[in-house]
Amino acid sequence: MAEAISQPALVVKNKGMLTLALMLGTIMQVLDTTIANVALPHMSSSLGASQNEITWVLTSYIVAAAIATPLTGWMSDRLGQRRLFLFAVIGFTVASALCGIASSLPEMVIFRVLQGICGAMIAPLAQTVLLNINPKERIGQAMAIYGMGIMVAPIIGPSLGGWLTETFDWRWVFLVNVPVGAVCVAMLLLFMPQTEIKNRRFDFFGFGMLALGVGALQLMLDRGAENDWFQSIETWIELGLVITGIWVFLVHSLTAKQPFVDLKMFKDFNFSLASILMGVMGITLFSGLALLPPMLQNLMGYSVIFTGLLMAPRGAATLVAMMIVGRTSGKVDPRIVLLIGALLMSYSLYLMTGFSPDMDYWPVIITGALQGFGMGFLFVPLSTMAFATIAPSVRADATAMFALVRNMGQGIGISLVSVVLSSMMQVNHAELAERLTVDSMAVQTQMPGLIAGNGQIIAVINGLVQKQSAMLAYLDDFWLMLILSLASIPLILLLRGAKKSAKPKTKEELAIERAHAMAE
Template identity: 35%
Template sequence: MANTNAASASRLKQDLTADYVQGPLKWAIAVTASLGAILEVIDTSIVNVALTDIQATLGATVSEVGWVVTGYAIANVVLIPLSAWLGDFFGKKSYFVFSLVGFTLASVLCGFAVNLSMLVISRILQGLCGGGLLAKAQTILFETFPPEEQGLAQAVFGVGVIAGPAIGPTLGGYLTDTLGWRWIFFINLPVGILAVVMALLFLRPDIKGRSQQQQPVDWWGIALLVIAVGSLQALLEEGEKEDWFESNQIVILAILAVVGLVLFIIRELKVRSPAVDLRVLRHRSLAAGSIYSGILGMGLYGTLFALPLFTQGVLHFSATQTGLLLAPGALASAIMMVVLGKISSKVDARILIGLGAIGLSAVMFNLANITPQTGTDDLFLPLVWRGAVTVLMFLPLSIATLGGLPKQDIPAGSGFYNLTRQLGGSIGIAILSTLLVKREAFHRAILLSQLTAYDPQTVQRLELLRGVLQSQGSDVGMAQQQALITLDRAVNLQSAILSYADIFRFVGVVFLCSLPLLLFLGKGKAKVKNSVH
């Protein structure tokens, strides 16, 4: 009887894992999918450090060259939620290969751009193709690996997603300084070709006769999605530059985003074959995990937006020096991914995510102790810890959010989950950039109110500066003017440091406030029922 039960259990396990890839092939698929994700994530930030060079080469204004970043971001977030439908319609492998080919060719077009219009259009094409890479890569991994191996599979994927934002500026700065800005696009060519070849060789063939192709295309849903998400992303990208709702353009974008989103939700919940299946949000873990994903995106992309600004704007680091400062943290993320990947499916994901949120808060509060004397040694350990504890949130959150979904809901769920992380990053950058400007003005006003002609310390400092300048050869009038300029620079420096400290504290508080969301997440442990379809 015992032998019969053992044999039945063995057959049941074989049946449950039959849909998953076995042997070394699954790891070849994991590397292939992750290469596509890395290409997309790195190109989100690699351009930022080269905008000044692009502006000078193509004769663009500051606002015009900003669309090199904005165009990519808008196209990217529009395509991410459509990736599930496009994968079903054309076939997962066909769509993934098409996205890789399109992304690589668009990168080459960016490198050969002769004017700003050509570059922006090529970046939009790059973003449209890149949107199909991130969500589909994660979907491919969930459909390739059984639940008990999802931790390691998602670790391979997560290395690129977490390290990419740090690698992008480093690589972009080095290529721009040594070879020129066009090479930040040409570098995608060999990686893209390798990814295409690997996808053709290793990804499973598409199943013929898909019923999805016989369903009507939800053109209205697609159009409303483009209006809603595109307007929201444009608003987030341009809001700070346009002084938010003081600008008619931002007001119009906000109206389009709200109206478009409401009509999109109504449309997608009524139509039989929606372009984006919002019904997957019936899964509580996906709904809560997607909200948490937005918070993680804000912390991941928002702080990586603020740190280079601080090191380059306040500490006067070069792009290469900033990249080298961020690199150990990226390495810590990679190591932690491998370690956590082996145990994440066995430990309650909520515990790991909670530890990660508390750890990130501690890092942010530590960074808030910056001073004018802060240097590389002071930032090294906090940034390494940041890289390590981020993994405690990212990896278990992916598994807790998507691991328990029925297999047919994973593509739509992955698209929505990745969309919220990307939008969370955009929202985080918009909030932090606005806070930075507002808090700097606030601190400057406070400091200036204390610097008066009746303040003995101010008078003493000016006298000291004037004496030093006169000893260096300046006349009395010139020494007085230069002393005032020097004092003003000191005020600007101190107000900038205080404002960066404020936004680091703000991010730390946000992570602490996110902890109650853990109550709505699943445990994320591997279960046999997760394999039943």
């Protein structure tokens, strides 16, 4: 006798088409996080931005998404899921079009902030709607299809970005979202029903203070090197805003009756430790995505489309690793899986410290695949451990805070490696140039034209010195990321396992965990 199927929380006319619309919206948003990386060198020259400044294209989006993510639940209640989803997708699509026609870096940063605010709401809403329209017996199947679908984005993102940039123009990495967004909006209008609207209080003061502190911190990191750090009044003002925003947010959260974030969640040892680990992962896992395209194109001379192809194995390896984790979930201690992931990440970064301008492309493919496997082994188990012991009453706030920490790790990491890269290129250039003296035997025997002041020889030698100093600066960044990755390993050993339960996790619960990690 067939098992009776329960009634879903939200009944829709065409569940298949609505699921496809949800996947389209999420794929568009996830794709945007990977597709733009390979086009950064082309954007830099077109927008007149330095290598340090062009990373604002990434960090502005990440920080805006980090700040906007906690708003999703409240806005969903106040506007309804259908209206908010339409607002998010339309806003993201319009912002993508504006990014595609941006003529300067400030314009691009403003449009990316808008894109990040709208994009932050798409994945959480899509998962919520998917849970509501499926009976609990079919949630596992639905989330598995959704998860596998959205994993296409990070696999094809770098290759698609490279192809669009080389065949058409870098602007098409943003403009490609316009037709996808239009189709998604049309499908949502046709197939997504309106949900109940609830009036719920929101702590705008606490949210505003957190946004002020986080935004000022990112601005200080992005502009610090350009302003000569604390030699500039601007940097001191930004630091003051960081301290003020974070301090007032903490005091308000501890004393308000209904704060924006309930800080009691940090009393849970596992969640606090997992949040630190997630921040470190944000720095180490995503910084490489910003570093590799300029290195491969500017130093090694690879085309933008070949650069995208070289970065594609990372996404494929992540998908395979997540499938393995899904199969072993509940059977293997998550801490063991986390250790494997951290060791793979550390080993790949160690291999990257041996990169040279004369190597072929295989080291890039191998290290990318290793990092992809490591990423897949880290995300799902870390989410599982973070919420294994936390109280249900603070779980919603904890989910938002966990996403905020991850995004802040990414933003800080990209800014950090960009600053180190820029400063170490200058240091390395000065040190290498100091060795090219008249008394140097190498200069006398191999570069006599340099001593004679031959302009062509000087230009060639300076180009070689710049190339070597840049390569050494990239290696300095890889060493920094390796140290951070190794430092996270002892923290994994301190995580506590969940209490043994007589009732094992269902397929539905496991599928939700995997899909949630994929969306992140």
